[in-house]
Amino acid sequence: MSEITEIEPAGPSGTDRRGGASRVRLRDVAREAGVSTATVSRVINGASTVAPATRALIEDKIRELGFAPSPLAKALNLGRTRTVAAVIPTVDNAIFARFLEALEARLGALGHALVIATSNDDRTLEYTRVRALLEMGAEAVILSGASQLPALGQLAARFQAPVVLSSIYDAEAAYPTIGYDNAGLAAQAMAHLVGLGHRQIAVLHGPLAGNDRTRLRLAGAEEARGAATLTCHEGALSVEAGARATTALLEAGPRPTALFCLSDVLALGALFALQRAGLDVPGQISVMGFDNMAWATEAVPPLSSVDLPAVEMGAVTAEAIVAHLERGTPITPRCLRASLILRGSTGPAPLPQSTSIG
């Protein structure tokens, strides 16, 4: 059974053509077991019929030699890498982190790997990253928002890779979107503030450049402002920027009675700044956030915010992509349910003190 064992003295411990110690290959196992490579392949993949005795022998040899099949060879054969790419603006924001975490968990459970890259909302960088990841074998691409460079379409087409847009819902977008209604939610939040009697509202938001999620939220807020006057303040998406903008607001002009922060990161900064300024929230000024980060319940006062289904979005996106990759199921746009969470940071507008009322 093993008469041909020593035919190739170099054996599995030779060196490959690039000089590194070569790994044990399938053919080494086959040789050691005295069978063909096809049979070993069958054992590895379980499927086909192999005699129990042969299977046992081969399994022994595999263990003995420490054989690990090359993922590349397999992928090349099957034309599948089972790798999905996500290019997101940043990892350093809990909302994307939650999404990524859920995405990775579900993809992992479905036997796929997640490769990531960050774009900082720079569409040129996004394109570059997508290209790099596709060239490395990613089979699908997940992006944020819907304002990609047009060239990205050709790129994806060339690699025949499906694209999914997340964090946004737009049935008309160039690719299927799996997200939420940024504009509608912002409108809902704004309507709530207006309903509480606020007429001077400051809107704090992150950079608009390349970020249609923020744009949409802003548009929604604008649309629902009713009789209220809005002043918008753009800055970096950081606690510090939120605090700074808030402090500046308090010093200049007539003080707004409510702050609508288009991200909880900014809201945290606002809360700190207001606390520092000794203003009572919501007695003197209300604060509304967006994202519903984990600390919102613990803040003083607890922060009213918009709860985004980041975790669900991760899971749903993973499922949709894998179903498409595995079974060709078309990816249908999904608008996930999100909701306004009212907590202590928003309250009725204080009675006007020096404003002339009509």
Place this chain on the structure above:
Amino acid sequence: MSEITEIEPAGPSGTDRRGGASRVRLRDVAREAGVSTATVSRVINGASTVAPATRALIEDKIRELGFAPSPLAKALNLGRTRTVAAVIPTVDNAIFARFLEALEARLGALGHALVIATSNDDRTLEYTRVRALLEMGAEAVILSGASQLPALGQLAARFQAPVVLSSIYDAEAAYPTIGYDNAGLAAQAMAHLVGLGHRQIAVLHGPLAGNDRTRLRLAGAEEARGAATLTCHEGALSVEAGARATTALLEAGPRPTALFCLSDVLALGALFALQRAGLDVPGQISVMGFDNMAWATEAVPPLSSVDLPAVEMGAVTAEAIVAHLERGTPITPRCLRASLILRGSTGPAPLPQSTSIG
């Protein structure tokens, strides 16, 4: 020059053996250009000598057909995937997010991709994830802490993949570590509190199971406590858990004069809880954090914390791994400089009110 153009009527738009529309292959380009595959390959890779006219012709055809070389075939040939795997406890913590972001940025700049998975500090899950990523072609593995399952060593050896441990420094560890001195830094922070006169200090920390980073910090704190009495409070690593533990502390027994939170996430919860309880920080109680998250400067009062070089750690780790993969440079353990940042949340211990002094 193109007499053989129509030899194969099926052409590049046929279907592959798995039924999908086949992509344009190198050989299609070669056929269209009337040259051999070797020449096309040469053009793609730039290196070898190709006549300018031929090169131009081939480049035209490549563009015309929209040819994109298969990353898999290339990787299989070269035995390189240029993919690095990181398995971290969670993405949903700014400290890891910062690390990941820097890691990805540098790896990307060096032409490598990053695949990630999360382990939630579960060493069995970590092993499973590492295995999956190696089987998908990752060439190196980055982990957190140094308490991996022993079996992981054999796994990595089988795939001949280097392993780097991050967020920790331990010259004796089984793999090179690139991180910081958790114990020493915690000791430094504790010493500062003790130096301010605190003698009753509560230590809040996350789960110890499978997390040697937390263990080390705890050990460091213990070591430097001097005359102080420490009470430890383990809980989840969340703002909510931090707030809850703090509230519980305030209700039970003698109130500590200082809180040492082994993560800023917990410190944020503590600050909220103290604010809610109406206690003055640092007048009545000091708070020390660990991580120096971005919001620490804006908190009220600004949080004293330990600044961890997460960004540097990402860059250094990326460099070390790529250098090793590319040129065989050994990966040497590195202990990165971190520092205690003193801000307003820590102050002298208040005068004892009802304690009997010896």
Place this chain on the structure above:
DNA sequence: CAAACCTATGTAACCGGTTACATCTGTCAA
């Protein structure tokens, strides 16, 4: 007892590129 059939396994083409080596052509020095 032979035809029909099933099971276990081998053979070799194939996935899509890379590259060592061979070949061919033209140039230049002797």
Place this chain on the structure above:
DNA sequence: TTGACAGATGTAACCGGTTACATAGGTTTG
């Protein structure tokens, strides 16, 4: 003129697996 040599390109083996198809035995059936 011719041999040496260099540049451009082709040939085919190879990376490490998968799998369609062929084949060799053994079993069942009429």
